[in-house]
Amino acid sequence: MGLDDLIIGFDKGLRTLFAPAHSTRPIPGEDFQEADMSPSQRALAAALMRVNHTGEVCAQALYQGQAMTARDSGARVALEEAAREETEHLAWTEQRIAELGGRKSLLNPLFYAGSFAIGAAAGALGDRWNLGFLAETERQVVKHLEGHLARLPADDRKSRAIVGQMRDDEARHATTALRHGGAELPAPVKAAMQASSKVMTGGAFLL
Numbered sequence: 001m002g003l004d005d006l007i008i009g010f011d012k013g014l015r016t017l018f019a020p021a022h023s024t025r026p027i028p029g030e031d032f033q034e035a036d037m038s039p040s041q042r043a044l045a046a047a048l049m050r051v052n053h054t055g056e057v058c059a060q061a062l063y064q065g066q067a068m069t070a071r072d073s074g075a076r077v078a079l080e081e082a083a084r085e086e087t088e089h090l091a092w093t094e095q096r097i098a099e100l101g102g103r104k105s106l107l108n109p110l111f112y113a114g115s116f117a118i119g120a121a122a123g124a125l126g127d128r129w130n131l132g133f134l135a136e137t138e139r140q141v142v143k144h145l146e147g148h149l150a151r152l153p154a155d156d157r158k159s160r161a162i163v164g165q166m167r168d169d170e171a172r173h174a175t176t177a178l179r180h181g182g183a184e185l186p187a188p189v190k191a192a193m194q195a196s197s198k199v200m201t202g203g204a205f206l207l
Helices: 002-020 039-069 073-099 108-124 126-150 157-179 188-207
Strands: none
Touching: 002 039, 002 108, 039 108, 039 126, 039 157, 039 188, 073 126, 073 157, 108 126, 108 157, 108 188, 126 157, 126 188
């Protein structure tokens, strides 16, 4: 990992945190009519989408860190492709937060820095563990998104369409990582990942 890689990574980080994200795909549910929700329902939906947006910020950081330290070109391509789709998710959640009258998490810079460091460390362990980390991350994200689908207001079809498509994309990322040779992570590592995820989701929901 050279100086150029660090400069590129720093630039990507600034763009992720402070520049508007863009999507090449249509935003799921954009043609749906806005639901007539109560203030408490809109606040809940906005908070959940804020958590999802922060999750995508963390995903960008993880995959950029992992791709920077990946050794195998196939692993690097898989990570970069996942990162591109996560950028779309970032755009979708950002727009939906604005539509709901919410705001992005104040903790995003902190979570980005921590996630980038974790991703770079995972990549340094070797491509099998790097891809295994990607697969396990995506599995946990799928469960997290399914939980949000259960909590979102039933009439909020716009948010539900976004979360549903994100869930499908994340599941495909996990499958791709395993197909490229990702290793199954030890149980203690999975538990640590779940614990750190709870810290992120709880912090982003409130702040």
